[in-house]
């Protein structure tokens with residue numbers, strides 16, 4: 071029983087990480103039709119910002135630095151590289167792929183190609199008793215972060231004017247402009263929000279993996295894409311549910327099956343969802 | 354002086370020439386109706402005026418050349434649009450659909466709820482679950498919340514029951530007292546009731562312009578231009 075609780079908590083920790091990346095990816099694609107392969111790099115930016123800032127201003131300050139760096143870089147990328155290319159999907163994909171590669175190279179040059187040990191505070195590396203099991207604090211930290219972000223995003227979408235514009239724009243962007251609204255302003259905002267969540271994932275991921283590396287974001291991005299597709303483009307609650315499913319599945323299969331089988335299962339889950347969705351549509 | 358002048362408007366979509374040199378004027382008051390058989394380019398004309406379709410030529414709105422300007426700017430300048438398939442936001446409530454269209458603090462909710470009391474009753478209903486007629490009222494209500502100098506309204510009675518057609522026509526008649534309307538409409542009874550001027554398109558070009566009553570009183574002309582009799 072305590073093993074199941076442990077696996078559930080660590081699995082949900084992974085889910086939380088996926089959700090933090092997937093939520094931004096999903097909003098950006100749902101609203102702006104941009105498939106952003108550079109989104110994982112926002113996580114790396116956040117991770118290194120937290121890595122750099124934590125020894126200077128403490129862990130909480132480091133997390134804030136990661137969030138701000140992720141948001142700032144994402145907004146800048148939208149303004150400078152994505153905005154000139156709206157409606158040119160292929161060009162956008164090329165630019166974001168290029169940026170993600172260049173971004174890795176940048177951090178390899180600035181720091182080193184190797185992973186660096188993240189300056190995690192001691193309390194994050196401990197275990198606590200939870201439902202009869204000893205579970206890692208860092209997983210609980212990630213889960214708490216994701217829950218806060220989920221609640222904040224839902225409240226923002228539900229209660230604010232920009233949230234209203236984003237929900238409407240995900241449905242029919244053209245009609246939003248036909249009501250006299252400059253929908254592109256919302257694009258920048260959505261990039262910044264997604265970047266902030268990715269930056270938070272970077273900082274908390276640094277604690278979780280106890281290290282930062284130039285390629286950290288890119289490898290997590292693959293699972294975030296799986297989560298976004300399963301959860302539905304543009305749906306925050308969909309991303310949350312799919313992230314929970316993928317994280318738990320991966321953790322349990324990796325433990326009870328063989329290591330690595332969990333990743334295969336995540337891809338298999340994606341295939342099953344896509345196939346049944348198509349059949350439901352044809353029926 | 355007309356409120357909108359369209360001159361030599363050409364539109365090419367996916368390599369196909371959809372409009373070829375369309376020119377017409379919209380009167381500064383009342384309803385100007387844009388007619389034509391299915392697929393002649395009525396919707397494309399409205400979309401090109403609004404910058405939603407790529408147009409070449411010139412479109413002058415209130416003295417300013419607007420072709421190529423961004424859609425949201427034109428709408429803010431007072432060009433209201435009610436699209437053909439209503440395009441209400443299905444996942445949003447009626448109240449949210451209306452709130453989205455607000456541009457100033459003093460939105461004309463009294464007017465909208467007076468014209469369409471149903472919208473007030475159903476404020477918290479999801480727009481996707483409204484009937485076709487109610488969705489049309491929402492699409493109209495959305496533009497009427499703000500001050501407009503010209504409304505572009507595309508087939509507002511399409512697919513509606515006769516009683517609802519009358520309601521929508523009543524509302525348009527009241528709105529037209531204050532704001533000029535460029536109206537695409539296939540229901541000739543509605544055209545007869547509302548329209549002053551008529552512009553008839555055929556195959557991407559203007560085939561006829563004149564008074565709507567003049568057109569509809571000529572059965573053979575109506576039949577040859579629109580393919581339907583005028584006293585049906």
Ligand SMILES: Nc1ncnc2c1ncn2[C@@H]1O[C@H](COP(=O)(O)OP(=O)(O)OP(=O)(O)O)[C@@H](O)[C@H]1O
Nearest residue numbers: 366367369371389390391392393394395396397398
């Ligand atoms: N994106 C597009 N690409 C290619 N052709 C298009 C496109 N949009 C419209 N058309 C074509 O342009 C022509 C005019 O279409 P439009 O919708 O303007 O006609 P309409 O007069 O509004 O017709 P209806 O009365 O059926 O609403 C049609 O032949 C249509 O198939």
Ligand SMILES: [Mg+2]
Nearest residue numbers: 395396397437
């Ligand atoms: Mg049409």
